[in-house]
Amino acid sequence: MSQSRRFLLMFCKAHILLLGAILILSGCDQQSPAKVRQPKPHLVEVLSAQPVDIELVRIRTGTLEAFQTINIYNQEEGIVTQIRSREGDTVRRDELLITLDDQLLSAQLQRARAVRQQAEKELQRISGLIKRNLTARSELTQKETDLAVARADEQVIATRLGYTRIKSPIDGVVTSRHTEPGNLAEKSSLLLTVADLDSLLLKVDISELLLNQLAIDMPVEIEIDALRTANRSNAFAVSGKVSRIYPTIDPATRSGTLEISLKPAPQGARPGQFARVKFQIPRQQVLLLPFASLRQSDNGSYVYIIDNEDTVRIRPLQTGLKAGEQIEVLAGLEPGDRVITRGFTNLKPGMQVTVVKRAADSQTDGTAAP
Structure with missing residues (x-):
């Protein structure tokens, strides 16, 4: 056999072996099952909602106000001749101030008094004539009318004269003085301000959700930052009570207003000071969730x-107060x-999820967010 025929024979054998190998591999691929890519499970943590027995504390802030503040105006125009009190002076009810x-x-x-006296004499004279039938009864009626008018005029002038002596309407402290002796006080000018500082009040805006849990005479604790203890480490705390709850709710803020009275006022407490109020809400059972679990739309x-099949559902909520x-x-x-x-x-309703961990039921510390 020639060398060329041998080479051709070897080449054909090599091609036959290669084709057989390809056919074998192709057959193996057809017999192996198709590879399917499995989806990655969506992992979530869940919390089983359970009622919690808690006692909540709510903290709100406000500004101290005088229980009663009176602005004193003059009802008669005139030159101020005397002012007896200055800012900080204590005054008593009916004490002369201005x-x-x-x-x-x-x-x-004096003129009105003289007119009244003359009218009395005229009435007396006419009465004597009537008894002797020397004048008509109509004359008596006229003189009686003149006397009544004269007495009324005298009373008006006497009242106006009394307005030149201005007295304090309450027991209190002069908080501001708006004029000085020698000034002309036009009618209805603000002259002094007197406040009752023995009692103070605090007006606080409260959420409508919290307002329904409060009541008149409910005790509260009040901290006044300006009145600190000797070591200056803590705010000065006093007790007060809810004295008034306003009947309306602001539609813009959904909040109402209540008044807290401090009676007697603590030593050193003054209108305008900043104060914090602690409301102790009675113990109750509420359903709490972590704030981070809440979604918004x-x-x-x-x-x-x-649900029981680990399928995601959306549940709309009505929420209340935040606690921690x-x-x-x-x-x-x-x-x-x-x-x-x-x-x-990437969480969506209807999705199957895998629970990897149940979040521990958190317990509130009973203290509300400020």
């Missing part, structure tokens, strides 16, 4: 829950509902 020049009114009173708050890092649930959840607390990325 006098105005009364010369003109005194002269008018245009329709309000909601959470993701999972938790939020009160008023409506939308039932005890035992499993709420997703972590794993929100």
